[in-house]
Amino acid sequence: MKKILGIETSCDETAMAVLDAGKNGFNVLSNVVSSQVKMHAKFGGVVPNLAAREHVKNISHVFNLALKEAGIKNFQSEIDLIAVTRGPGLGPALLVGLMFAKTLAWKYGEKIIGINHLEGHIYSNWLNGGNIKFPALNLIVSGGHTELVLMKNYGKYEIVGETLDDAVGEAFDKVARLLDLGYPGGPVVSKMAESGDPAKYALPRPMIKSKDFNFSYSGLKTAVLYLLKDLNAKKIKFRKEDICASFQNAAIDVLLQKTQAAGRKYSIKALCLSGGVSANKMLREKLSHIAVKNGWQYSQPEMRYTTDNAAMIAVAGYFESLKKTKRQLSWQSVEMDANLGF
Ligand code: KG4
Ligand code: ZN
Numbered sequence: 001m002k003k004i005l006g007i008e009t010s011c012d013e014t015a016m017a018v019l020d021a022g023k024n025g026f027n028v029l030s031n032v033v034s035s036q037v038k039m040h041a042k043f044g045g046v047v048p049n050l051a052a053r054e055h056v057k058n059i060s061h062v063f064n065l066a067l068k069e070a071g072i073k074n075f076q077s078e079i080d081l082i083a084v085t086r087g088p089g090l091g092p093a094l095l096v097g098l099m100f101a102k103t104l105a106w107k108y109g110e111k112i113i114g115i116n117h118l119e120g121h122i123y124s125n126w127l128n129g130g131n132i133k134f135p136a137l138n139l140i141v142s143g144g145h146t147e148l149v150l151m152k153n154y155g156k157y158e159i160v161g162e163t164l165d166d167a168v169g170e171a172f173d174k175v176a177r178l179l180d181l182g183y184p185g186g187p188v189v190s191k192m193a194e195s196g197d198p199a200k201y202a203l204p205r206p207m208i209k210s211k212d213f214n215f216s217y218s219g220l221k222t223a224v225l226y227l228l229k230d231l232n233a234k235k236i237k238f239r240k241e242d243i244c245a246s247f248q249n250a251a252i253d254v255l256l257q258k259t260q261a262a263g264r265k266y267s268i269k270a271l272c273l274s275g276g277v278s279a280n281k282m283l284r285e286k287l288s289h290i291a292v293k294n295g296w297q298y299s300q301p302e303m304r305y306t307t308d309n310a311a312m313i314a315v316a317g318y319f320e321s322l323k324k325t326k327r328q329l330s331w332q333s334v335e336m337d338a339n340l341g342f
Contacts, residue, residue, distance in 0.1 A: 002080045003029070005066070005104075006314030009097030010089025010117045011143075012036040012046045013307065014058040018070035018079070019314035025129045026318075030069035031304065031311045034058045041183045045173065052092035059100050066310075076108045081329070083317020086114030087337020088144070094336055105331035113324065114334045115316045117308075118145060119157075121274040123319065124301035124312035133269035133297050139259050139287070142275035143169035143184070146215050146255075148262050154319050160262055161213025168251055169277045171217040175224050175247050179240050189244045190280050196245030201227055203250040205257075213262045220250055252283050260290050270297035279306040 002022075008015040014034040020027040036054045040046045072078050084101035087094055098114070105112035122138045137160075138149040146168045148161035166174070169186055176185025181192070203223050206216040224247055231238050263271055271291045277283065284300050291298035305312055321329060 002318065003070075003072070003078055004081045004083055004314040004317050005079050006310035006312070006317060007082065007084040007097045007101050008117075008120070008308055008310040008313045009055045009059070009093050009100075010085045010087070011093060011308055012040050012051050012054075013309070014055050014062050014097075015308060015310040015313075016062050016066035017310035017314050018066055018072060019311055019318070021315075021318045026127055026315060028127065028311045029071065030066045031309060032062050032066045032069065033307075033309055034062050037184060044177055044183050046090065048090040048092050051090055052096055055093055055096035059096060063100070075104075076110070079108075079110060081317055081321055082110055082112040083115050083314050083321075084112065084334065085117050085120060085313055086335065087117065089117055089337075091336070098334065098336055102331045102334055105334075110331075111321065111326070111329040112331055112334050113317050113321050113329055114336075115313050115320065116337070117313075118147065118149070119320075120312040120316045122149065122151065122272065123315040124274050124305040124309070125272045125299040126315045126319075127301065127305055127311060128299055132272060132299055135266060135268050136270040136272055136297075137259065137263050137266065137268045138272045138274060139255065139278075140275045141168050141255065141273070141277035141283070143167060143173060143277075145275065146217065148213050148259060150262075150266050150268070155323060160266065161215065161258060163215040163217060164207075166217040166221060168215070168217055168255065169275070171221050171247075171251055172277070174221045175244070178221075178225055178228055179243060181240070184276075186277060186280065190248060190282065192241045193245040193248040193282070196239065196241030196243070198245040198249035200242035201246040203227070203246050205250050205254050208254050208257055213258050215254060215258065217251065220247070248280075248282060252280070252286065255283065256286055256290060259287065260294065263290075263294060263296060268296055270299065272298075273300040274306070276307045279303060
């Protein structure tokens with residue numbers, strides 16, 4: 001039995017979780033997420049230095065709460081491993097979590113491992129307790145990423161498709177900004193879309209016909225911008241709900257088609273969804289239908305594990321640590337990702 005402390009500070013969530021990795025699977029003993037989203041909303045997006053400042057302010061409180069909720073009284077004897085996000089993400093934000101984790105590991109002589117944030121999202125599906133079959137295709141959709149990752153086994157990944165410009169979550173955020181709906185855009189755009197007409201406006205499905213599995217979302221966002229300009233210039237009244245529904249339909253259509261095509265090409269056994277946009281109801285429903293239709297096992301994270309959290313980082317830490325030597329798990333070995341994505 002192993003108890004793992006997960007730490008995640010790559011963006012605007014200060015998160016820590018204690019995970020029990022026992023014989024009967026994973027048990028999340030605590031999962032604390034302190035979100036800064038309200039503060040960044042004023043700026044219409046995440047401001048890296050402000051995010052770092054808030055992480056510094058919150059991190060010790062989040063740490064105490066995560067241990068308390070998990071019933072950990074003696075850190076040194078009860079925690080076996082620290083798993084911390086090493087990137088990609090915002091540099092100043094990542095540094096706070098990494099330095100906190102390294103200091104803990106140094107002080108208590110604890111094992112520590114750096115985790116790729118996207119690998120963390122992938123492993124959010126392992127919190128369902130299900131044995132996921134390989135090869136598994138992961139559709140990772142968030143504010144920073146839109147990727148199709150083929151997973152042949154634990155730790156064996158191949159990126160088979162990705163966005164060439166904006167991420168799909170970013171497109172939701174930008175469309176929300178164009179419609180004055182605030183930040184983050186995904187939750188509000190998808191809510192409004194529920195009472196809108198998805199066929200009201202014909203919006204492009206970028207790259208839907210391309211033979212590869214790459215995506216492009218900046219054109220779709222621009223198409224919404226021009227549509228709004230046109231409607232306003234002609235003084236045509238419109239419902240924001242219809243714009244949201246038409247946009248969401250176009251954005252998700254491309255995800256579905258590319259994912260199905262990639263799944264068939266690579267003869268997958270399982271399809272897994274993850275990342276912040278995996279909270280989208282329409283995407284969850286339609287992707288699960290595709291999996292059933294093709295005879296693939298299907299997994300999507302519980303809602304609380306869709307957005308950034310540290311439980312998923314702890315699960316990734318469990319699997320990754322199995323392959324590492326004691327020296328590789330020392331506090332001196334943990335480094336920040338070279339690819340910071342900004
Ligand atoms: O994974 P995440 O918490 O942070 C990143 O690593 O980016 O994802 C946040 C993204 C934001 O762009 C947000 O608008 C989007 O996930 N999102 C959604 C929904 N809920 C959150 N997008 C579409 N529909 C939703 N229901
Ligand atoms: Zn994320």
